Amino acid sequence: MSNKFIEISSRIAKEIDLNISAERAKLPTEKELADQFQVSRETIRKALKHLIEVGRVYSIQGSGYYVRPSNGIRMESMINRYSSVTDMIRSANLIEGDLEIQIFKRRPKEEELTLLKLDKQDWVFIVDRIRTASGEPVVYSQGILPESIVGRDFPERFEPGSLGKYLEHYHSIHIVEAFMEIQAVREEDSLPYRMKQSESPLLKFFQIHYDAKASPIFLSFDYMRNDLIRFYVRRTK
């Protein structure tokens, strides 16, 4: 039981799931929902606004709220929502694993100095690995984490999986946002042999990961095959 409006929002969502009958089915009016759930109209509005934001319903002023028809694209695989590579692989119904993990330490490069607000004297850890989906190598990932954040003994503590989850668990740092640059990659010499094997073209994701206070926490590079996993963006006004 967190917030009332989140609770109501998911209860409405459940009701929508049950009544798949008509496309664009009309929801009850705000007032009716307020009576039904015994809350104020503003709370209902917050719940409905949330459902609009996640793409379940839409509203027409003066008319009502309607169920948004599905286009067959799963909303969870939208990369404008923050999720780890681990989750991306899982939401494509593949089983995630790690291969050839290497961790080492070096001085930050120029770009890392400015983006992570570090000093030349600082150290960064590089987590270098190949991610697999159901056995197949699909992503070559590199994470760049400041020693000042993860501590000197990071290599002993680290375990395979999402860096974001690691930070939550061991350092109570919550990544809530990221800026990502997307590039198409023709050939990248720095790629490990295992990833070059595949003939499929690669997408390169470069990300800056931020916590709730808008502080940059770590950087990541992901070279993703996009034959097994597909990437969608929801673009809104």
Next chain:
Amino acid sequence: MSNKFIEISSRIAKEIDLNISAERAKLPTEKELADQFQVSRETIRKALKHLIEVGRVYSIQGSGYYVRPSNGIRMESMINRYSSVTDMIRSANLIEGDLEIQIFKRRPKEEELTLLKLDKQDWVFIVDRIRTASGEPVVYSQGILPESIVGRDFPERFEPGSLGKYLEHYHSIHIVEAFMEIQAVREEDSLPYRMKQSESPLLKFFQIHYDAKASPIFLSFDYMRNDLIRFYVRRTK
């Protein structure tokens, strides 16, 4: 002036622009802002929420609102915000133009039938063109528009530029949202000669464009060189 909270939001944004003094400068409290602008606290909260959504500020419960430090990436070039290819090129400070425009008509393909909810008997117009940025060809675009929406005499009416703007102007249809799939392209036989010239790798954007009532209006394919234009996504929880 449209909404009070939008008006106030941009006035606060202006004040932030003037006081670039300190990073993470603290804004006045909600109550102070409410007094200053002579509105209720809820209206101030709406204005501030809008500034959070566009990435200008962040808030910490129990503490206050703070100016979000810039990471050098221009927020306008985020592809999770709906914008036309025309606007993308312009916001990269390049001058947009069209080359080799071709318009023709054919029956919809299987995928188009389902995505645009058309019938086999319907027609679609294909707008095929190369977009240039400051003279250089940067995008090969294909737009797919149902005849039932743009009318039989579409070819005579069409003029170079954004399809979204065309629909607004001639048909009062407002595109407010799109679903985009991003792919890396190795080699695509269907590309015109002019686009193959460049050695740079290509990103393929496939989009479904929706109006405010969540109706699919048209489809588009864009094969974009990403050496001249860079693509960013803001990912939030």
Next chain:
DNA sequence: TAGTGGTCTAGACCACCTC
């Protein structure tokens, strides 16, 4: 014209940060 969602208000209480 009646009904619906959209905006705005004023006030209450709670959760969290800071001192």
Next chain:
DNA sequence: AGGTGGTCTAGACCACTAG
């Protein structure tokens, strides 16, 4: 303990849709 943002309420008026 006091101050701040987060949630919730109840009510007013406006803008728009639809019959």
